[in-house]
Amino acid sequence: MFVFSFDVPNSLIVALIFTVAFKIYYEATKGVCMSSKRLDGKTIIVTGSNTGIGKATALDLASRGGRIILACRNLKKALVAKDKIVEKSRNPNVLVKELDLTSFTSIRRFAADVQKTEPKLHILIHNAGCGDIEQKTTEDGLEHQMQTNYFGPFLLTNLLLGLMIETGEKEKENVRIVNVGSDGHFSVGDLNLDDLNFSYERSAKTIWSPVQNNLWLPIKIYGTSKLCVILSSCELARKLEILGKPVTVNSLHPGGVYTEFSRFSKILSFLKSPAEGAQTSIYLAVADEISNVSGQYFRDCKIAQPSELARDKEFAKKLWEVSERLVRLEPKEKFF
Numbered sequence: 114m115f116v117f118s119f120d121v122p123n124s125l126i127v128a129l130i131f132t133v134a135f136k137i138y139y140e141a142t143k144g145v146c147m148s149s150k151r152l153d154g155k156t157i158i159v160t161g162s163n164t165g166i167g168k169a170t171a172l173d174l175a176s177r178g179g180r181i182i183l184a185c186r187n188l189k190k191a192l193v194a195k196d197k198i199v200e201k202s203r204n205p206n207v208l209v210k211e212l213d214l215t216s217f218t219s220i221r222r223f224a225a226d227v228q229k230t231e232p233k234l235h236i237l238i239h240n241a242g243c244g245d246i247e248q249k250t251t252e253d254g255l256e257h258q259m260q261t262n263y264f265g266p267f268l269l270t271n272l273l274l275g276l277m278i279e280t281g282e283k284e285k286e287n288v289r290i291v292n293v294g295s296d297g298h299f300s301v302g303d304l305n306l307d308d309l310n311f312s313y314e315r316s317a318k319t320i321w322s323p324v325q326n327n328l329w330l331p332i333k334i335y336g337t338s339k340l341c342v343i344l345s346s347c348e349l350a351r352k353l354e355i356l357g358k359p360v361t362v363n364s365l366h367p368g369g370v371y372t373e374f375s376r377f378s379k380i381l382s383f384l385k386s387p388a389e390g391a392q393t394s395i396y397l398a399v400a401d402e403i404s405n406v407s408g409q410y411f412r413d414c415k416i417a418q419p420s421e422l423a424r425d426k427e428f429a430k431k432l433w434e435v436s437e438r439l440v441r442l443e444p445k446e447k448f449f
């Protein structure tokens with residue numbers, strides 16, 4: 114008779130085998146940005162750059178001579194990161210500006226500051242993101258993950274688009290918007306454009322079962338926020354292409370990366386390092402061979418296919434309209 118026993122030594126061996134197998138897989142498939150492009154004279158914003166993938170991205174771009182704006186919500190942490198980046202890159206042209214994506218007031222203040230102080234903006238990297246376990250609502254009345262990962266960056270892109278287009282037109286070369294998405298979007302099978310704020314599902318709570326108690330809802334919301342990132346990247350790329358504007362927009366999956374994001378589990382240390390996880394963001398920011406590529410999804414420095422839903426162009430158009438309403442984009446802030 115077969116008796117299933119879950120003794121500790123056996124489970125450790127299984128965990129070890131999985132860890133080694135994953136490590137081999139990551140090593141074999143990870144993409145590396147091979148470009149040695151310099152960024153002297155270019156201005157670059159990296160959001161959420163005080164730690165993790167964002168900090169590694171900012172360090173690499175600073176090493177290429179760019180003027181790097183660390184857009185972070187925690188100034189104390191950001192200043193510590195800035196000192197490290199300046200020291201390692203030997204580039205003093207790194208500055209910190211406050212940006213909290215859960216506040217439209219903060220986003221508008223940040224954008225106004227950039228418009229006032231920066232004559233040009235060449236690269237905007239939307240890296241900041243969160244994965245919540247509990248459900249929270251922002252001061253703007255939106256679901257916390259949806260605003261941090263999608264609505265906030267959507268508003269910021271719209272506010273900085275004019276400056277980026279002007280920069281591209283003056284310099285006669287494409288400037289770039291890079292949106293950090295996630296393969297987590299594959300977990301989402303449908304998107305209710307009438308309730309992007311998940312008001313209905315968030316209110317439908319019971320205490321009786323994990324499913325009814327919506328324990329999986331934060332994961333669904335994370336996937337949805339990243340699906341929206343990919344859809345709106347495609348829609349923005351389409352709009353800019355129709356008008357012939359010199360801005361490319363692409364999104365990416367960084368891979369499974371060991372950062373504060375995965376801080377809850379030490380066993381995840383087989384994942385990519387932040388520097389490895391930053392490679393596709395860096396590639397999209399600098400690589401010459403993709404200077405005209407727009408509206409694509411990347412993984413490991415290569416074009417990849419996002420989910421079927423993420424490729425639905427009609428859906429992307431509708432999402433854009435709904436998002437404009439939800440972030441309360443004012444007529445004078447609209448480019449399109």
Ligand SMILES: NC(=O)c1ccc[n+]([C@@H]2O[C@H](COP(=O)([O-])OP(=O)(O)OC[C@H]3O[C@@H](n4cnc5c(N)ncnc54)[C@H](OP(=O)(O)O)[C@@H]3O)[C@@H](O)[C@H]2O)c1
Pocket residue numbers: 160161162163164165166167184185186187190212213214215240241242243261293294295296366367368369370371372373374375
């Ligand atoms: N790690 C992975 O395996 C993985 C996989 C797929 C996609 N991603 C995506 O990659 C991006 C970077 O993630 P990471 O792994 O580097 O995570 P991380 O180490 O947790 O860093 C996230 C960054 O975003 C910032 N941030 C969070 N909420 C913010 C807000 N309201 N306003 C401004 N900044 C905010 C954080 O600031 P604080 O330090 O102040 O919290 C931090 O700087 C995220 O968009 C994430 O969704 C990560």
